[in-house]
Amino acid sequence: MKRITKSIASTTAALLCLAGCAGANKAALPAAPPQAQAVEVKDTVQLVNGVAITRAEVERATRVLLSQGGQPQQLPPQAMQQATQAALDQLTMAELLYQEAAKIEIKDLDQQVEKKVAESKALYPSPAAFEEALKGSGLTMEEMTRNARKTIAINTFIEQRFASKVQVSDADAQKFYQDNLEKYFTKPENARASHILVKTDAKMTPEEKQKAKDKAEALLKRVKGGEDFAAVAKAESGCPSATVGGDLGTFGRGQMVPPFEKAVFDLKPGEISGIVESQFGFHIIKLAEKHEAGKVSYDEAKGKIFEYLKAEKVRQAVTSFVDELKSKAKISRV
Incomplete structure (x- = not known):
């Protein structure tokens, strides 16, 4: 049962954390708030519809990906190149989603951002500890606030555009249970x-x-x-x-x-x-x-199964949507 919970987490993790690392220069988004207006961008790696993704962002996103996968931070050159490319692909996906998310109105966005930043600060025993952690991550307070805004905007967009419309039937859930009885639903x-x-x-x-x-x-x-x-x-x-x-x-x-x-x-x-x-x-x-040892009953497992199948449908829908956006976008390496 733990294995299916981990599968759910891995299915949705990219969608939930992508926004936290993506592009710094938001001048291409007229609807963006003052905090996200044009800034001088150095070491640009890629432009997505004119918005820069920087080398620092790619490096930070690569570290996040490696830590999520339990991989060492230092890999052989070829493996590190693959991880870096995967991070850049995710940042590009996040930027395209954010550009679409910026088109919808989120009335309480400022309040949500303030709450998110306050929650992050509350995780540390003192303001000084928070500042030290922020410095260690390579982020400024402005960047952290902007990332929180992007994360909330993207998640809201995904919920409204995709997740709220996804349906999973009991028949689908029961089929998944039967097909994966030995793989996921055994209790050691x-x-x-x-x-x-x-x-x-x-x-x-x-x-x-x-x-x-x-x-x-x-x-x-x-x-x-x-x-x-x-x-x-x-x-x-x-x-x-x-x-x-x-x-x-x-x-x-x-x-x-x-x-x-x-x-x-x-x-x-x-x-x-x-x-x-x-x-x-x-x-x-x-x-x-x-x-x-024994089997997990369907009644015990169905909540997690519904969650997993819904997450999979959302992931597939978002992936298809981003592929469509990519086909129309102007994406160029610098």
Whole structure:
């Protein structure tokens, strides 16, 4: 089920983030607000109906694409060239969509932009931290505001022009479910557990390692004796999960190191393990819940299926629309 959720995210991600990086010079759009009027553009890479896409924007968009795909920021030359071209193609797509979006009226656009910028600032602990992050991204406040305006305009345009008109039938959803039952709608065996970790490393002397084990034994005695497991984990565990009482969340087989995994899946819900040694140290594990492998029912999955199929139809419609715009546009490399 997680896999189809990821597929939905990847299907729509380009449409939602394209606008944040596209062209700087908006003089070709008479309807654009004062913030987006003509500015001096240096290092232009491409013109889209007279609007510049700059080298800095392409580099920034390339970094975004690589981070989304989990790719390293430094690739072999040919692979980096392909990534750069993909970023430029997306920027061109975004610019064409923005030029169309600028033709529609969005009455509360200024208010939406202000809210979007305020939400971005609120993610940081202080104004200084926000300014530092903005500087690190290579953006000015003016560029960030302009990008927020473009993102909102494009998303509004896509919603009005395409998404609001897309229909997905129950028959379509059921067919997708049956066709992809094994691929997307199987639940692997999984468990949720907490642990307390007494860390060790390869540099420890035998005496130091024995001391760590003795500490783990003492902690085990405490939790077996009735002390609150989460409280002991918060106070004593050497794992970052200590902040949440040792809770590791839900995971399946193959996601943890073998000794830890075996201990988890041998436990019954509510049970606490003995001392389990791994390359990270000595663990004390408490199993919260365990679920056998099985199928996700259609009723459980249909919400995500409808979301995915709608996103696919929107993506196809937008892609066809942009291809049509490209055929009529004046696009030139500089």
